[in-house]
Amino acid sequence: MRRLVRLWLGFVLMVFAGAAASVAQDTGAPIQMLLQEHREIIVKSSRKTIGPAINALAESGLEDAQVVLNRWQNKDMWVDKETGLFVFAERGDGDDLRTFDVAGGKEIGTASRRAYKQLKPNSGIRGLIAAALVQFQLTDPERATRVTALRAIERDAEPSHLTALRGAIDAETDSGLKARKMRLERLLTIRFDEDETARIQAIESFSGDLGVDVRAALNPLVATRIEVAEAAPDDAEALVIGAELSRDAAYAILVQRELAQPRILAGAVRETLIANLENGAVAGIEVAMLDTDAARLNAYEMLVRDGRAAPFVSDDDITTALDAVQFYRVYINAPVAVALAAQAALDRIELQVTLNQGADLALDALSLASIYFLAAIGLAITFGVMGVINMAHGEFIMMGAYTGYVVQLFVPDYTLSILLAIPLAFFVTFSAGVAMERLVIRWLYHRPLETLLATFGVSIALQQLAKNIFGTQARPLTAPGWLDGSLVINDIVSISYIRIAIFVMALLFLALFLFVMKRTRLGLEVRAVTQNPRMAASMGINPDKINMLTFGFGSGIAGIAGVAIGLYAKVTSEMGSDYIVQSFMTVVVGGVGNIWGTLLGATLVGSLQKVIEWLNPSNTLAAQTYMILFIILFIQFRPRGIIALRGRAAEA
Incomplete structure (x- = not known):
């Protein structure tokens, strides 16, 4: 009986300690309130839905945001199962946790591990957090940290990095790093900016630049695809059959788009005749009579009339099909104006x-x-x-x-x-x-x-x-x-x-x-x-x-x-x-x-x-x-x- 009483008292004290720890937090702190706004998606921790929460922290301007992202990335952030409040925690003795307030990092106390759920972001979520942390690293007092951030962006840039770079250029005190940031900002402008004028200006600023990074940014912009329609759009580059596009290639595109019948090859004729062989005859013609090309073609045409074979495509049929449409080239990764500017810059770079x-x-x-x-x-x-x-x-x-x-x-x-x-x-x-x-x-x-x-x-x-x-x-x-x-x-x-x-x-x-x-x-x-x-x-x-x-x-x-x-x-x-x-x-x-x-x-x-x-x-x-x-x-x-x-x- 005494043993049961002691266990009960211990349990009560543990619960009380956990509750006291929760109460000791600054529940009205801006960082805690921001986390509570996105608590559901943070606790769920799905890479598909976590983006708004990470972006909200990164763009909040709060002093504690960088620490929260770092601790979250390192799996040091926990959530109280009862109150839903977020804390930082370190494992203590046994099942105990030492908890810390997310606002300022002040120690709250010791609590039972059972009262909290650990946030364990997967590699995809940690990658998103790392991308969000870049903007803090770009303005870090330590030069080495800023260099590391720039290398991370150069290695794997994302659209969100463009805003972070623009905000970090003016505050940069190192002239070499500032020039590097400005160059990288123009490269990201070419890739991610939604303003066509800004992209074109950035492209023109690299005219004649021999950097591999410049060509890597420009080459995707000039990627094209051949389209076909009854009439080419006004801003599209029309292709001349026989000059810029061969006759066979053009007809192959029509066949691929199911706009024309495929051509029948000699091997297909033989296979079709064999497939329609019945009682020693094909389309009523004895096999012994199919000893010439003309006879075999005649038998095949009879199968076409009966609907048992695909019709032949003559040269006149191909000409008619090609004359009925226009082939044109479209840029698939950029608007026309941006793509043309990129092509002009690449031409100048190629000369250099x-x-x-x-x-x-x-x-x-x-x-x-x-x-x-x-x-x-x-x-x-x-x-x-x-x-x-x-x-x-x-x-x-x-x-x-x-x-x-x-x-x-x-x-x-x-x-x-x-x-x-x-x-x-x-x-x-x-x-x-x-x-x-x-x-x-x-x-x-x-x-x-x-x-x-x-x-x-x-x-x-x-x-x-x-x-x-x-x-x-x-x-x-x-x-x-x-x-x-x-x-x-x-x-x-x-x-x-x-x-x-x-x-x-x-x-x-x-x-x-x-x-x-x-x-x-x-x-x-x-x-x-x-x-x-x-x-x-x-x-x-x-x-x-x-x-x-x-x-x-x-x-x-x-x-x-x-x-x-x-x-x-x-x-x-x-x-x-x-x-x-x-x-x-x-x-x-x-x-x-x-x-x-x-x-x-x-x-x-x-x-x-x-x-x-x-x-x-x-x-x-x-x-x-x-x-x-x-x-x-x-x-x-x-x-x-x-x-x-x-x-x-x-x-x-």
């Missing part, structure tokens, strides 16, 4: 896109040309000045790249490692070039076939040596962090910082080469040996020593080129073979032994390859083939290249 695609292609060609120039500048020295066909030139590029990789193993600072790798790669490949000239090349001067075979053998040996040391997998040559990313000019034109660095390096080496050849004693002696080796020897110049240094200098530059190329391409034992053919083409097209010719040759070869790849992007092998064919034809008309050299190289 074409021009910028040309600029982007030119940048790509210039970037590739700088890579080919770096790869070929050393070959221009050894092949042009000395007349040596060095098939191992690509392996000197590979050695330079691997030198950069080894340096980075010991120097983790990528910027410092690249600065150290450049002179070290020059030293390594210069030494290798001198050794190769002393051991192999010096015995094969003026014997081009033997030189080609010998250097080809050296290239194979160097490749195998690299495989034995570094393995067959590609090794990373990592660029410094400040070379990550790209220089973005607009949504179409961009170029990576690594390619810019390679272009700058190519210019630096052009300047270095010109300085060495024009301003140093070595350059003077090289030019003398190039022009007339016998006369140079009589002046006290040692041609043998000059050949050695020249070959070493060209090999050293190839090593530096390898460091630069390694930042852009994979470092493997075969990487040199990817550039040897282009290097020879660059030197031959430009003019053997002339640095300016090499520069022009690299520009021509790089540009030609990029243009061919642009015309045929799905087949890079075809691009290489077409490029080689063009070079062969070019050499037929100008065998000495763009800028021919006088002297020993020209006579070789």
Whole structure:
């Protein structure tokens, strides 16, 4: 008995506490009154009917509205089953709840969980609440919150966001975010505003804008559908049969709209005859008599007269059906004026896109040309000045790249490692070039076939040596962090910082080469040996020593080129073979032994390859083939290249 009494008293106290908690609320608070106005649909929580309640909270201007939406979205809002009042609640001990007033969030007290019903919005309702919260986030004091809100609108915009954006522009203090809000407001105006004039003005403000978001907003506005009627509306674009719409397509539209009979195909005639075969005859004609097309057509026409087959549609019938109607194009997503403005803007944008695609292609060609120039500048020295066909030139590029990789193993600072790798790669490949000239090349001067075979053998040996040391997998040559990313000019034109660095390096080496050849004693002696080796020897110049240094200098530059190329391409034992053919083409097209010719040759070869790849992007092998064919034809008309050299190289 005592136990029953204690349980009863506990129950009474619990009910009293719940009632006291309910009474403690500010039931006259505006936010509570607003919730009570929409209590029925809020408690029901149906995505189809909840919209007015969410919109009322978002547009109320009440300070507590944002908190209510947030807590509702997080399933922290409950409703008193007895009084119908809304509270915030947190789970306490056991079945207890700690309740808080929706007006101000003041704690009410502890109550039984049984006295309340939790609001559990589904994902659809939470999405609607999130959209409503955007307008509060757009004016939040925290910049990060405003940025998040803008990203949410850009990702999934809704008509309600337009009003929120317009109200948040003037209060924005960050100039960058303000410009971003204004741009987004114009985009949403194009999509959602009901005022045609406002939409047209917003469209015209984006004239020539290359942003992908602009085209994404305009393209749906110009979507069309072909309609057919006895007479086209005055504001519709009439279509001419045979010009803008084929005769067959026009008749197919009539058939689809059930305005004309479908055409009977040969297969359908046969199937119809088979379907009407009775006692060895079709329409009273023996099957044995249906051995010609004319007989079969005659039987089919008899079936048509009996109503057992669809009638034939002749060309005259098609002409009559098409002449009786007009086909016209209608815009399906926007009024005509808005759609025409969007089409005009897209036409202007398309022109800008074409021009910028040309600029982007030119940048790509210039970037590739700088890579080919770096790869070929050393070959221009050894092949042009000395007349040596060095098939191992690509392996000197590979050695330079691997030198950069080894340096980075010991120097983790990528910027410092690249600065150290450049002179070290020059030293390594210069030494290798001198050794190769002393051991192999010096015995094969003026014997081009033997030189080609010998250097080809050296290239194979160097490749195998690299495989034995570094393995067959590609090794990373990592660029410094400040070379990550790209220089973005607009949504179409961009170029990576690594390619810019390679272009700058190519210019630096052009300047270095010109300085060495024009301003140093070595350059003077090289030019003398190039022009007339016998006369140079009589002046006290040692041609043998000059050949050695020249070959070493060209090999050293190839090593530096390898460091630069390694930042852009994979470092493997075969990487040199990817550039040897282009290097020879660059030197031959430009003019053997002339640095300016090499520069022009690299520009021509790089540009030609990029243009061919642009015309045929799905087949890079075809691009290489077409490029080689063009070079062969070019050499037929100008065998000495763009800028021919006088002297020993020209006579070789």
